[in-house]
Amino acid sequence: MSEDVINKNVEEVAENAAEKQVVIPEFYRDLNQDPEHRSLWHYVFRTNGDRKPIKTTDGLPHKLDFNWKDMFPNENGHIEVEIGSGKGNFIADYAQKHPDYFIMGSEWDYTWAVFAHDRMEKRGVLDNASMLRGDVFYFLRDAVKSNTVDAFHMYFPDPWPKERHHKNRLLRPDFLTEVARVLKPGKRLFYWGTDHKEYNEIALETFDAFPGCKVVVRNTAEPTEGITTGFERKYRKEGRPIYRSVIEFKK
Numbered sequence: 217m218s219e220d221v222i223n224k225n226v227e228e229v230a231e232n233a234a235e236k237q238v239v240i241p242e243f244y245r246d247l248n249q250d251p252e253h254r255s256l257w258h259y260v261f262r263t264n265g266d267r268k269p270i271k272t273t274d275g276l277p278h279k280l281d282f283n284w285k286d287m288f289p290n291e292n293g294h295i296e297v298e299i300g301s302g303k304g305n306f307i308a309d310y311a312q313k314h315p316d317y318f319i320m321g322s323e324w325d326y327t328w329a330v331f332a333h334d335r336m337e338k339r340g341v342l343d344n345a346s347m348l349r350g351d352v353f354y355f356l357r358d359a360v361k362s363n364t365v366d367a368f369h370m371y372f373p374d375p376w377p378k379e380r381h382h383k384n385r386l387l388r389p390d391f392l393t394e395v396a397r398v399l400k401p402g403k404r405l406f407y408w409g410t411d412h413k414e415y416n417e418i419a420l421e422t423f424d425a426f427p428g429c430k431v432v433v434r435n436t437a438e439p440t441e442g443i444t445t446g447f448e449r450k451y452r453k454e455g456r457p458i459y460r461s462v463i464e465f466k467k
C-alpha cells in the first residue's frame with residue numbers, strides 16, 4: 217500500500233470517528249532524510265513493516281523534537297513555509313531569489329515531492345530550500361516549535377469542490393491555530409491564492425474571524441514577487457479568475 221493510500225485510509229478512519237463522535241486515533245509519524253535526495257524529508261507513519269500505521273499508546277499526538285537546524289544546518293533564523301508545493305515552481309524561484317531565506321516546501325504526493333526536489337536541485341537551492349513529503353498539517357502541529365516561522369505561502373490548495381468533501385480542505389480554523397502558533401511574534405504575512413471562488417470566500421471568512429488576523433490585501437494581490445505557480449500558469453491560460461490575498465497575523 218502506498219503512503220498516499222495510507223493517508224487516505226487514515227483520513228477515512230478519522231472522518232468515520234468524527235461522525236460517530238468517538239475518539240480520533242493518533243499515530244506515530246517519523247521524520248527521515250531521504251538517502252538519495254539530501255533536501256527531501258519524509259514525514260511518514262511508523263509501521264511494523266506491514267504498512268499498517270501504529271497508533272500512539274496513550275492516544276495523544278506524537279510530538280517530535282524537531283529544530284529547523286536539523287533540516288537546514290546553516291539556517292540564520294529566517295524560516296518560511298509553503299503549504300502544498302506541487303511541482304515546486306514557486307519554491308524553486310523564490311529560494312533562488314532569496315539565498316538568505318530558509319524555505320520548506322511541502323507535498324504529500326511522493327512523485328511530486330521528488331519532482332519539486334529535483335527542480336530545486338537543478339536551481340542550486342538545496343542549501344536554503346527543502347521538501348517535506350507528508351501531511352504538513354500534522355508536521356506543523358506535532359513537530360514545528362512555536363514562534364519559529366516568518367511567513368507562509370499557500371497557493372492553489374486542493375479545493376475539494378463537493379460539499380461532503382469540504383471537511384478535507386486544509387484552510388480550517390484548526391490549521392490557522394497551528395499557523396498562528398508557529399509564526400514569530402509581531403506582524404507576519406500569510407500569502408494566499410486560489411482560482412476557486414467559493415473556497416476563497418470561505419477562506420477569507422475564516423481569516424477574518426481568526427483572532428489577530430487581518431486581510432491586508434483582499435483578492436487583488438499580485439503573484440508574490442511576480443512568481444506564478446504551476447497551477448496558476450495553467451489557470452491563467454484558461455482565463456480563469458485568480459484570487460490572491462495577503463493576510464497579516466499579529467501576536
Ligand SMILES: C[S@@+](CC[C@H](N)C(=O)[O-])C[C@H]1O[C@@H](n2cnc3c(N)ncnc32)[C@H](O)[C@@H]1O
Pocket residue numbers: 299300301302303322323324325328350351352353370371372373374386445446447448
Ligand atoms: C492543487 S495543488 C497546487 C500546487 C502548487 N501550489 C501550485 O499552485 O501549482 C495542491 C497540492 O497540495 C498538496 N497537498 C494537499 N494537502 C496537503 C497536505 N495536507 N500536506 C501536504 N501537501 C498537501 C497536494 O498533493 C497538491 O499537490
